[in-house]
Amino acid sequence: MKQSAMAANGKRDSFRVIIVGGSVAGLTLALSLERAGIDYLVLEARDQISPQVGASIGIFSNGARILDQLGIYDSIEQHTDPPIWHDMLTGEGTLVQKVDSLRLMQIRTGYPVAFLERRQVLQLLYDHFPNRSKILTGKRVLGVDHLNRGVRVHCDDGSDFTGDIVAGADGVHSQIRQAMWQHAESHNALKHLKRDRQAMFAEYRCLFGISSAVPGLAEKTQYRTFNKDWSFLVVVGKDCQCFWFVFEKLDKVYRPPNMPSYNKDTDQNEFVKQFMARYVAQTVTFGALWQRRTAATLTVLEEAQYTHWTYDRIVCLGDAIHKMTPNIGQGGNWAIESAAALTNKLNKLLMRTKGRPVADDIRAALKDFEQSRHARTKEVCETAGFATRLEAFATLAHRLMSMYVVPYAGDMLVDVHCQAVAGAPKLDFLPPPEKSLRDGTVFQTARFVEPGDNPAWRALRALPLLATCLLNYQVLGSAAAAVVTQMDGAADRRSLAALMTDLAALQTVGMVETVRRGNNFTLAALWPVFALVGHWKGLLGYAAPVYFFVHYVQCSPDRFAAPDNRLVPRHYAKTILAAVAVGYILPAASLLFADRTHPRVFERVWQVCPLITALVHRAFASAIPNTTATERVQNPYADMRYLRLAYAAGVFISGATYCYLAITSKWYTHTFWSDALQLWQAYRGLAVPAEVSRGQLIRYHHLITFGSSLLWELLHFRDLRRAGRLNTSYLKVAGVLFGTAMLMGPGAAMALAWAWREEVLARKARWDTEAEKRR
Known part of the structure; x- marks a missing residue:
């Protein structure tokens, strides 16, 4: 030696x-x-x-x-x-x-x-x-x-x-x-x-x-x-x-x-x-x-x-x-x-x-x-x-x-x-x-940062999200454009209630991403625009996958590696739940339970719900002191307690609605998941299923929106694993997501998964040497 x-x-x-x-x-x-x-x-x-x-x-x-x-x-x-x-x-x-x-x-x-x-x-x-x-x-x-x-x-x-x-x-x-x-x-x-x-x-x-x-x-x-x-x-x-x-x-x-x-x-x-x-x-x-x-x-x-x-x-x-x-x-x-x-x-x-x-x-x-x-x-x-x-x-x-x-x-x-x-x-x-x-x-x-993980490779990985959007158009076209305001009977209303509560959870996640510091000057901050287009043109079955695609391409883990870039300004974090309740849940409830003699009024309100939510959120936040300048340096985790509450509310509302419908309407969960199978068969044949009811169209868009959201989240979890920020296996992650979707519905699964990702990003970064072996 x-x-x-x-x-x-x-x-x-x-x-x-x-x-x-x-x-x-x-x-x-x-x-x-x-x-x-x-x-x-x-x-x-x-x-x-x-x-x-x-x-x-x-x-x-x-x-x-x-x-x-x-x-x-x-x-x-x-x-x-x-x-x-x-x-x-x-x-x-x-x-x-x-x-x-x-x-x-x-x-x-x-x-x-x-x-x-x-x-x-x-x-x-x-x-x-x-x-x-x-x-x-x-x-x-x-x-x-x-x-x-x-x-x-x-x-x-x-x-x-x-x-x-x-x-x-x-x-x-x-x-x-x-x-x-x-x-x-x-x-x-x-x-x-x-x-x-x-x-x-x-x-x-x-x-x-x-x-x-x-x-x-x-x-x-x-x-x-x-x-x-x-x-x-x-x-x-x-x-x-x-x-x-x-x-x-x-x-x-x-x-x-x-x-x-x-x-x-x-x-x-x-x-x-x-x-x-x-x-x-x-x-x-x-x-x-x-x-x-x-x-x-x-x-x-x-x-x-x-x-x-x-x-x-x-x-x-x-x-x-x-x-x-x-x-x-x-x-x-x-x-x-x-x-x-x-x-x-x-x-x-x-x-x-x-x-x-x-x-x-x-x-x-x-x-x-x-x-x-x-x-x-x-x-x-x-x-x-x-x-x-x-x-x-x-x-x-x-x-x-x-x-x-x-x-x-x-x-x-x-x-x-x-x-x-x-x-x-x-x-x-x-x-x-x-x-x-x-x-x-x-x-x-x-x-x-994963070596060679540039936007082009991220876009390639996320192509299935765009493919989903194109398939939706070929299979369903614009058939659901006015379906929300033309419900027939209690069964259709139950389907609509399940969709709307899940969308409330998605709206919560979207508003978080809109105001997250690390998303400034990216398309990921334009969730209200994507949501507005989706609502205006006939639900989110088309717009949501496109948003998930651009979000994934632009939001790699290194963008939020600095704790202050993960931060959601506290005055926004504190008011997200109230903004979603006033700007989204109340209009949705009015659509479900109000007098139906003036359907066009309720249709217009529903179509602009994302815009209302964004404006209400800004108004509520403006009433609270903006402490971001201090917290981005001294306490970049000041938002976590409020985000946890917002995510928990999304999980609870979506999960409770799904469980209630599953208990009170024995046919609901069976129909929901059989529609998923039927939609898959339609994708394979690129043909609209015969004799589609309005309730089925709602469930199809429901499945499309939240199926693509779970794929989007799996892509983000894949990044966290490759970067060494998460040790949980792909199989366990997928099991948690799809298991929660089966038990509590896709909206609850989506909100729970995003809360999990938030916790991983907020956790102090520790280098995992095993990450090198996975690369």
């Missing part, structure tokens, strides 16, 4: 990575390699590792988790006072929105947004190296020679260094990227090289800097000011130190070699004149920040997404290969991600290789790194560019979205951010940090 370990160490010692650039990307890569036991050497062109240039950096959870694995995150926290509040303002200083979205991001990810000086991060990284002799300053790289078994790097002081690969972490004007292109051209390789040479452009410029405390700028607050062709970003950090950015659109789009450059004094002073009286907060102008500045730099904002990250033994990372605008604060975090991803690939290469890796294996590992990062990086670069243009009102659409969509989108931007960071890489050979595995964090719940 000891000999094999020594052999492995020897193999790793003989493999060396030359890292060009002591940047965040370069030092993170070096420290990651250090932890993996892989030899490295860092060459930094400047004379010091952490110069003061006025730059700041926001460490988000995707970068924080990796830094936590490396053991430096606790030190970073000591230099920060994370912001909680986010103020959005117009160019005139009018407050558009004040939200605690940054606090919610911390709850969901386990890490706050930590803002500090970039030089502090560089120094902390440097301080954590056990052997700093491997980090050399004053080494400006001039070129790279390719040897038979490695590379040689030449510096401007005449020194040279050899290794197995060269990693270019030397920034946006990367010398290593140029060397890679030249080497590829000499071999007539890289088919998109011409496109890469033209990839960089600049449409905006930015003055960024740091100021001491400014009166009027509150601690723990981030300020964003939006305006035509310019915007501000100010983050208040520890000891009220202010990190700020002034973005301005250039007169045209620039490309190398014609990029603007700026003089530190003359150009900066001229630039700030137009901004001195503009507001960065409601009562604070930029002039107050400028007067208290400790450092500032004016630069163009280069943007570039390169196709080729590697060729032969050269690889690039960080700004050298993916340069984005800083509006979403992900440039540094993406550099940290890429450093971790590259280390993972090199570590795996050395783990599976006997002896020193050959050139082909090295090239394959570097290409694998490139391919693993492409799609994710393309998405974040586009998002960053979009944010820059959104905040500067680049087009009318950007302006409308900034002022009239974003302020009313709730926590949608937090959802988007958390979805992005959930897929972030970590150092696979080090244990995940404790912070990242707290219950409900995106890194912990990301493990509950």
